[in-house]
Amino acid sequence: MNNTISLRVADFLKNFPPFNVLRQEDLEALAGEVSIVYRDKESAIFQENEPPHERFYVVHKGAIILKNKGSNTIIDMCDEGDIFGLRPLIANESYKMDAFAYEETILYAIPLNVFRPLTQNYEAVGNFLIESFASNTRNPYAIKTSASSETNGVLKEGHTADSAVFDLQQVTYSKKLVSCTKTTSIKTIAERMTKKKVGAMLVLENKLPIGIITDKDIRNKIATGAFPITAKASAIMSSPVITYPKQMTIAQAQMAMMKSNISHLCLTTDGTANSAAEGILSKHDLMLTLGNNPAVLMKAIKRxxxxxxxxxxxxxxxxxxxxxxxxxxxxxxxxxxxxxxxxxxxxxxxxxxxxxxxxxxxxxxxxxxxxxxxxxxxxxxxxxxxxxxxxxxxxxxxxxxxxxxxxxxxxxxxxxxxxxxxxxxxxxxxxxxxxxxxxxxxxxxxxxxxxxxxxxxxxxxxxxxxxxxxxxxxxxxxQLTEHIFEETSKYPIFFLHLASGALQNPSPSGFFRSFLVEEDGAHKDFFDLKRRALMPLVDAARVLILSHKIKSINNTAERFERLAELEQNNQELFLACSYATKALLKFRTKQGLLHNDSGRFIALDKLSKEEKIKLKRTFKTIKELQELIKVRFKVTNL
Amino acid sequence: MQFFKKKKVHYPDFWYAYENSFKQKQATELKDVRFVVLDTETTGFDYGEDRMLSIGALALKDNTIAVGEAFEVFLDQYFYHAKNVQIHGILRDERKNRVTELEALQKFLAFVGNSVLVAHHAGFDITMLNCALRRHGMPKLLNKVLDTSTLYKRTLIQSPLLKKKEHYSLDELADKFNITKRDRHTALGDTYITAIAFLKILEKLKKKGKFSVKKLLK
CATH class of the missing domain: 3.30.460.10 (Beta Polymerase, domain 2)
Structure with a gap:
């Protein structure tokens, strides 16, 4: 049956293989049988050794993680349009891995009995399945379809358990060629390279690569005065171009760059300079695929x-x-x-x-x-x-x-x-x-x-x-900061209130130095690290630094370090506070990464003895700091 | 009206089938409860004069919506406000497999059975449906009704800094939950937005603690 929703489902599916080859009427019929499944973050879709469902899944929104339970390694991460959970259905065997929602996710669940006839009626659909099972990737076309995305590798890397295998993966290269002709002026080329934020430009003639101009060429040949800025591309381009076939592995690409000592590879249809240029692979692309480092990520963000x-x-x-x-x-x-x-x-x-x-x-x-x-x-x-x-x-x-x-x-x-x-x-x-x-x-x-x-x-x-x-x-x-300092010096009573606010946070430990945990709600029996331990430090640092009229230091640990410099007699306490802040923040971050959340609430029974002692040590510092605030701002008067 | 009350009335057969479905007890586990999310497009906001132009509804059970089970009818109505056409885009003479109001009600009652009804600003849609039922000599709907507008308010934090609004529109919910607003102002399109918002609201309420089906349906 067709309705507004099934049409919308069909509209989505038609963008992804193998559904993109289906005729409209088949696609709409298939869409009519889909179930839309909602899964909250962290909830499971299926688990290892579970008998197969009647349906397989396509991610509509969100992301799904496929995980091997035994080794606890992430096998794959499925984004919008990716299919998962199909192979066990066709082979009629139990699931080989866990699938759970990495974030809030909406899935389209497609019944196998409706999909199966399509695998026979459409050769392309059948081939898709054979290829995807043979190559053991969920989508054999993934490499091609995502080739234009320079950042693709960022995600892939962390989810490939075996880096040896990873080196043999195909490279992803920029398909959107930035090119010019022999007669383009250097100025135009430099402008376009700046605009497109690329480091190299191909010189094409009838789609064939006849030369390449990189940042280096412009530096070595123009800036040195060897050629005028009005020169044409043909004057400074490196020629002939070293070309490679577009199907190459990461390892091959690295070798090629090292061998010729170049930073850009030109990829052509058949690998020679006599066929059309298909794309450019830069060292930057490779680095992106290989790993995450701040400089590369920063560049990727800006691009x-x-x-x-x-x-x-x-x-x-x-x-x-x-x-x-x-x-x-x-x-x-x-x-x-x-x-x-x-x-x-x-x-x-x-x-x-x-x-x-x-x-x-x-x-x-x-x-x-x-x-x-x-x-x-x-x-x-x-x-x-x-x-x-x-x-x-x-x-x-x-x-x-x-x-x-x-x-x-x-x-x-x-x-x-x-x-x-x-x-x-x-x-x-x-x-x-x-x-x-x-x-x-x-x-x-x-x-x-x-x-x-x-x-x-x-x-x-x-x-x-x-x-x-x-x-x-x-x-x-x-201007706003100036205004705040002016106002607070006129109304010093404000500090008293801010200080008393800083003391409002609930205490982290009870009378016998035991942890105090939440009494109800979803986080019952968890320790609220943010409210009970971090906030007292953050709040105290703020009121102290404001009262010293120090601007533009916002980081709590840094604020305490500055306070230690300003107040020699309390140096020891403030340095301890700075240390405690960092320790707690690190603690929170680790907990958060472990559970893919904000790390605010901590299950105490999951902590090691050592971790608990570390936490408790910071509480002592917090108590001392709160005493200081109380005395300095005479909060008891309030 | 007086006249009808005294007399023992006889309702259409489909009404009795609908009524009978309530003999079955409502499930106690959330995953077993069948929700029917619905939306109506009408000629206007006057319960007496205005009429329904279309009803859209989706069944929702265990976090899953079966697309094929979607309910969508367009009604034949003689009453029309030209100014509303620009909102819902349904013209009077547009051919789109129309049904009479009575047929629509019959299909709708068969579709919902004893499910829990969910709608955004439910009061309006339910009253519209009840008015239509009354025109055809039937009593009001018997289903439990949930309103995503009020449920949403329950998910908001208690903070002196947050000024809660009296009403939250479906557009606001769609923005908050990042739900695409395609097909907005078609009955089934709005139903879909409401359904996804409802699922997200349920998740939020569960996290707030003290959640139970009994409390939800109270």
Missing amino acids: ARKIKKIKQIRKGIMQLLQGYLDQNIPLTLTSRIISELNDACIKQVIVLSLETMDTPPPVKFAWLAMGSQGRSEQLLHTDQDNALIFEDVTEIALPETTAYFVSLAKAITKGLMEIGYEYCPAEMMASNPEWCLSLSQWKASVSHWIVNPGPDEVLLSSIFFDYNLAYGEKELVN
Whole structure:
């Protein structure tokens, strides 16, 4: 039966093999038999040794992880359009692996008895199955179809258990050729290379590669003055071009580059320079495929033209983070690198969102990251907290300007959600008109919080005052910061309230130094690491640093280090606090990576004795710090 | 009206079949409960004057929607507001296998049985259906009804900083949960958005703790 939903299902399936070869009526008939299955993050679709279901699955939204239970290795990760769970059905044997949702996922479940006739009626569908079973990949065309994505390898690498096999995988290369002719001027070439952000350009004649120009050529031959900038491509191109067939493995490609000492390979239809150029493989592409390093990821982020691509890169960032933690690299360095990468992702989302707007921004603006992101302590995906400041405009222009920035902010927050930052449950986001204000509006609301420090105002300040410029005009932020310092020096009582707010967090341990755990809710009997251990440190650092009027240090550990310099007599305590913050953050990150969540709640029975002792040691520091706050700001007077 | 109340009324046979389905007890495990998510497109918002133009419904059980089981009817109606055509895109003379209101109700009752009904701003759709039932001399729907608009409000955190709204539109839910808004303003398209939103809301409510089917259906 056809209806709006089955048509929508058919519309989706027709983009992916083997469904792309089906005739419309067959596809629609198949779609009518589909079931739409929703699975929350971490929930299983099937498990090893389970008898096969009647249906196999296609990922519609989200991602599925296939895992080998025994060795606990990830075999594959299925994204939108990928098929899984088909082979056991056809062979009529039990599932050989676990499948569970990596994130919230919607699946299309297709009954085998409807699909089976198609494998016989369509040769291409039958071949698809044979090939996919023979090559043991879920989609034998995956390499080809994703070839244009430079970042593809980022994901693949971590999920390929055996790196020896990995070297034999086919390379993925950029199919979108950036090329010119013999007579193109060097200036044009340099402009296009800059615009397309590539390091090499092919010189084509009748589709055949006759030469290549790389960054190096421009540096060696133009910048040195050997050739004028008005010269033609033919003057400086390297010729003939070293060409290779497009089907080559990663190992072969590496060998080829080493052998000829070149950084770009030209791939042609039959591997000779006498056939059409198909693509270019750069050392950068190879490095991307081979592994994750910050520089490569950073470049990939800046090159990303779609939000979806940034999402993939973020998976690479997570692997990098895992690697750093495994290798015990100091957390200060780790968090700095990961924060940089996260910031770059956010910037790129903003850049892409700006491009979707009909007009450029009417006035200058600044995008602020708040909360943990503002403090550069956000290693894992957490909620997004952000705000937007724009330059003051006339009263008449204000409604229109606000409307522009709110709709920009909506696009940005949506993009951020797509790459993994969940919406803030309290709506503290720039898409909320209350968090998208002009500079003087912001000054007014900040003044209001400082002059009338009720519990809500203190809470708002504690979230807002850790802001950090993520994108845009620094001057706007500086002006706001100046304003905050002016106001707080006029109303010192504000510190007292902020300090008492810092003492509001529940205590981490009970009378007998036992852990205090949550009493109800989904996290019953878990230890709330964020609220009970991290927040007291974060809150205390904020009020102390504000009272010293130190600006632009947002990171809690760094704040404590600065405080240790400023107050010699409390140096020991502050250094201990800095250490405790880092230890707790690392703890949280490890827990979070282990469970693919924010790491906020910890199952105590899963901790080793050593870990528990480490945790408890930080509690002692927290208690001492809270005593100091109490005495310094005379909180007992309140 | 008085006249009808005194007399022992006789309803159409399909009504009794529907009524009988309620003799079966509602499942106690969430995965066994059959939900029917529905949406109606109408000529307007006046319960007395306006009429349903189409009904869309999807059955949902154990986190799964069977696409083939989708319910979609277009009704023949004489009452029309030109201004609403631009919202739902259903023209009066458009040929699209139309059924009479009575046929639509018959099919609908057979489809839902004793399932739990789910709709966004359910009050409106259910009242529309009940008005149609009354026009044909039948009593009101007997099903348990859930409203995704109120359920959504329950998932929101309690915070003095979050000003909850009185109503959340289907568009807002679709944005919050990142559900595509294609086919918006067709009965079945809206139903699909509501269904996915409902599944996500259930997951959120479960995580909040103290969740049980009994409480949900109370």
